[in-house]
Amino acid sequence: xxxxxxxxxxxxxxxxxxxxxxxxxxxxxxxxxxxxxxxxxxxxxxxxxxxxxxxxxxxxxxxxxxxxxxxxxxxxxxxxxxxxxxxxxxxxxxxxxxxxxxxxxxxxxxxxxxxxxxxxxxxxxxxxxxxxxxxxxxxxxxxxxxxxxxxxxxxxxxxxxxxxxxxxxxxxxxxxxxxxxxxxxxxxxxxxxxxxxxxxxxxxxxxxxxxxxxxxxxxxxxxxxxxxxxxxxxxxxxxxxxxxxxxxxxxxxxxxxxxxxxxxxxxxxxxxxxxxxxxxxxxxxxxxxxxxxxxxxxxxxxxxxxxxxxxxxxxxxxxxxxxxxxxxxxxxxxxxxxxxxxxxxxxxxxxxxxxxxxxxxxxxxxxxxxxxxxxxxxxxxxxxxxxxxxxxxxxxxxxxxxxxxxxxxxxxxxxxxxxxxxxxxxxxxxxxxxxxxxxxxxxxxxxxxxxxxxxxxxxxxxxxxxxxxx
Amino acid sequence: xxxxxxxxxxxxxxxxxxxxxxxxxxxxxxxxxxxxxxxxxxxxxxxxxxxxxx
Numbered sequence: 001x002x003x004x005x006x007x008x009x010x011x012x013x014x015x016x017x018x019x020x021x022x023x024x025x026x027x028x029x030x031x032x033x034x035x036x037x038x039x040x041x042x043x044x045x046x047x048x049x050x051x052x053x054x055x056x057x058x059x060x061x062x063x064x065x066x067x068x069x070x071x072x073x074x075x076x077x078x079x080x081x082x083x084x085x086x087x088x089x090x091x092x093x094x095x096x097x098x099x100x101x102x103x104x105x106x107x108x109x110x111x112x113x114x115x116x117x118x119x120x121x122x123x124x125x126x127x128x129x130x131x132x133x134x135x136x137x138x139x140x141x142x143x144x145x146x147x148x149x150x151x152x153x154x155x156x157x158x159x160x161x162x163x164x165x166x167x168x169x170x171x172x173x174x175x176x177x178x179x180x181x182x183x184x185x186x187x188x189x190x191x192x193x194x195x196x197x198x199x200x201x202x203x204x205x206x207x208x209x210x211x212x213x214x215x216x217x218x219x220x221x222x223x224x225x226x227x228x229x230x231x232x233x234x235x236x237x238x239x240x241x242x243x244x245x246x247x248x249x250x251x252x253x254x255x256x257x258x259x260x261x262x263x264x265x266x267x268x269x270x271x272x273x274x275x276x277x278x279x280x281x282x283x284x285x286x287x288x289x290x291x292x293x294x295x296x297x298x299x300x301x302x303x304x305x306x307x308x309x310x311x312x313x314x315x316x317x318x319x320x321x322x323x324x325x326x327x328x329x330x331x332x333x334x335x336x337x338x339x340x341x342x343x344x345x346x347x348x349x350x351x352x353x354x355x356x357x358x359x360x361x362x363x364x365x366x367x368x369x370x371x372x373x374x375x376x377x378x379x380x381x382x383x384x385x386x387x388x389x390x391x392x393x394x395x396x397x398x399x400x401x402x403x404x405x406x407x408x409x410x411x412x413x414x415x416x417x418x419x420x421x422x423x424x425x426x427x428x429x430x431x432x433x434x435x436x437x438x439x440x441x442x443x444x445x446x447x448x449x450x451x452x453x454x455x456x457x458x459x460x461x462x463x464x465x466x467x468x469x470x
Numbered sequence: 471x472x473x474x475x476x477x478x479x480x481x482x483x484x485x486x487x488x489x490x491x492x493x494x495x496x497x498x499x500x501x502x503x504x505x506x507x508x509x510x511x512x513x514x515x516x517x518x519x520x521x522x523x524x
Contacts, residue, residue, distance in 0.1 A: 224514050231490055231506045235499055238492045298493055333487070340483030343510055344476065346517045 003403035006395055009081040012410045014380075016073050018373060019417050023067030025372045028142055028187065029194025030060040031135040033225075034115075038128045048217055054119075055214070055436040056198065059428055061116055066420050073413075081406070085387050085397035088165050092158055092173050093148040104141035108134050139187065146186055150179035152388050153379065154247045165391075177247055181240045182379075188233045189375065192335065193368025195226035200365025201432055203358040214436040216352055219361065223351070227339030234332060244382075248389060250310040251382030254321035256296060257285065258306035267292030267304045271326060275318040280308055316384040324377035331371040338364060 034053055041049035075097065078086045086094075114122060114130035122130075157172025158165050167173055199222025205215035245252045257270040259280050269291035274283040293302040307315055338360060345351045352358075383389055387397045488494070489502030 224510070227510050228507050231486070231503055231510075234487065234490045235492075235503045238490075238499065242492075294488075294493055295491060298495065336487055337483060339510075340479060340486070343513050344479040347513055348475075349517070 003407060005401055005403045005406055006398045008403055008406035008410060009398050009401065010394065012406060012413065013074075013077055013081060015410065016070065016077060016413055016417075017380075018376070019421070020067065020070040020074060021373065021376055022369050023063045023070065024138070024142070025190045025193050025369060026063040026197070027060060027067050028138040028190035029192070029197075029368070030056055030063065031131075031138045032191060033194045033198065034060060035128075035131045035135040037221075038131050042124060042128055048213055051214060051436050052218060052221075055431070057116065058431050062424055062427055064112070066424055070417070070420070081399055081401060082387070082397050083399040085392060088392055088397075089152070089388055091165055091167055092151055092155075096144050096148040096151070096174070100141050100144035104137045104144065107140065108137035111137070142186060142190070143183060146183045147174045147176070147179050149379070150182050151176045153182075153244075153383055154178040155388055155391055160391075178240075178243050181236065181243045185233070185236050185240050185375075186372075188229055188236060189368065189372045192226060192229050192233060193372060195222045195229060196335070196361075196364050196368045197366075198222035199226060199361050200363075203361035204365075204432070205435070206352055207355065207358050207362065211435050211437065219352060219358075220346075223339070223342035223346075223361070226335065227342055230332065230335045230339050234336060237329075237332065248383065249305065250307065250315060251321060251378070253305055253307040253309060254316045254318040254382055255325040255378060256292070256304055256306075257282065257287075257318065257322045258292075258304050259308050259318075260306040261308050263292065263304040263306060265293065265303050266290045266301045267296065269295055270322075271330075273319075273322060275322065277315075277318060280312075314385065316382050321378055321382045324374045324381065327374035328371050328378060331367050331374070334364070335367060335371075 034056060037049050037053045037056070040046070041053060111130040111133040114127060115134050118127050118130060151173055154177040156176040157167060157169040157174075159168050160166075198218050202215040202218030202222060205211045206219060241252065257273045257275070258267070259275075259282065266289065268285075268287035268289050270285050270287035272284075272286045274285075275281075276283050290300065292304055293300055296302070296304050307318055341357060342351060345354055345357060385393050385395070387394045486502055486506050489498050490506065492499040
């Protein structure tokens with residue numbers, strides 16, 4: 001069997017970047033959640049908030065660590081697997097990635113230690129400041145990465161001079177046409193991810209009849225944040241859709257599942273299709289009548305443009321974009337429904353006693369991660385066959401690396417990342433099983449720095465303090 | 471009555487979703503978003519929920 005290096009390089013990048021994005025999504029969301037929880041603790045002095053903070057801090061720390069490690073790999077892959085891309089795009093996105101390190105990583109590195117280990121060593125206000133700085137660092141990091149990726153989607157501020165890409169306007173490179181919409185879309189996705197995780201774990205405790213106070217508070221907070229956020233996300237998503245329709249029509253044509261230059265009127269909204277890319281038609285399609293016209297054209301009888309408007313050699317693969325978009329959008333509708341139902345149950349006083357709703361929350365725990373992954377698949381597969389939209393094709397961006405080297409490194413990545421995800425799941429499930437009672441609601445100083453890094457102290461510093469006092 | 475209430479809540483939810491996704495225009499979408507969020511905050515403040523019986 002002959003292996004195609006260009007396919008292997010793309011599979012390798014798709015695998016590593018898909019794995020990576022799970023963890024920053026969690027850490028961006030959890031960092032801001034922790035900042036809010038610590039602010040509530042400082043304001044109310046309610047020890048329950050401190051218990052929630054300590055419980056989620058451990059899970060945040062693990063997701064942050066894996067996110068950093070798996071992110072470094074991507075920078076190397078640009079140079080090794082996609083050297084022509086790095087060579088061309090380097091003048092624009094190289095600086096953005098360097099700025100991410102200088103502004104975000106340095107900030108996070110400076111305060112992360114205080115956030116993770118300083119609760120018993122520095123004052124509560126300084127600790128809160130450190131938590132806020134880490135949260136701000138994750139936001140800055142996301143801003144630079146989204147600037148780089150959005151520039152690949154909607155390049156601006158550059159010119160090709162003597163076969164080389166030259167930046168003519170840095171502001172246009174950073175604030176490119178899609179960045180102002182895609183950044184809040186991604187940040188809101190991260191906050192939603194954290195909200196559903198928090199609510200889902202709380203719901204699990206309520207169903208098991210454990211840790212009632214902790215569970216009630218986290219279900220209440222998680223559903224409240226999620227309800228407000230999903231409403232904003234639906235609105236922002238609509239703005240992103242409009243922007244991409246203007247700048248990358250082929251992506252949205254593929255996402256809607258229509259082939260004809262103009263669809264029938266009224267247009268249905270397809271939920272299931274079997275696309276035939278070769279013959280430029282659907283073998284089968286099922287949808288809701290009128291809804292396509294109403295949602296996509298904002299009129300009862302509007303027609304939707306299909307993928308045949310884009311020349312064949314510039315079309316993305318419809319099936320992947322369509323189903324990734326349906327997963328993201330379907331989950332958004334489900335999240336919105338959960339938000340409205342939670343409001344209704346809260347109004348009726350049955351938020352914690354409706355077991356079917358609590359089970360739904362448990363099943364929705366990873367919904368934010370799945371929706372974010374699906375959204376990124378829409379963004380990246382919908383941009384194909386371009387790596388820099390309209391400027392550089394993906395097939396021209398791949399390094400002349402032997403297929404064997406790519407295959408062996410891909411297998412190595414799969415093995416190493418399997419260890420990462422197993423370790424993450426084992427420790428996270430252990431923390432959840434152990435429950436918040438293992439994170440006592442105290443914040444006393446625990447002693448010397450030397451003693452502080454001993455495993456049993458990290459595990460339970462307050463216990464050490466109490467033993468000493470005793 | 472309880473079922474009717476649930477159906478009414480679902481219809482309000484669908485209506486808000488349609489407004490917020492911009493079906494009736496951006497101005498309505500912004501207004502719908504603001505009303506939804508303010509409404510949600512009012513419910514949170516009026517019904518803190520943690521005192522509810524299990």
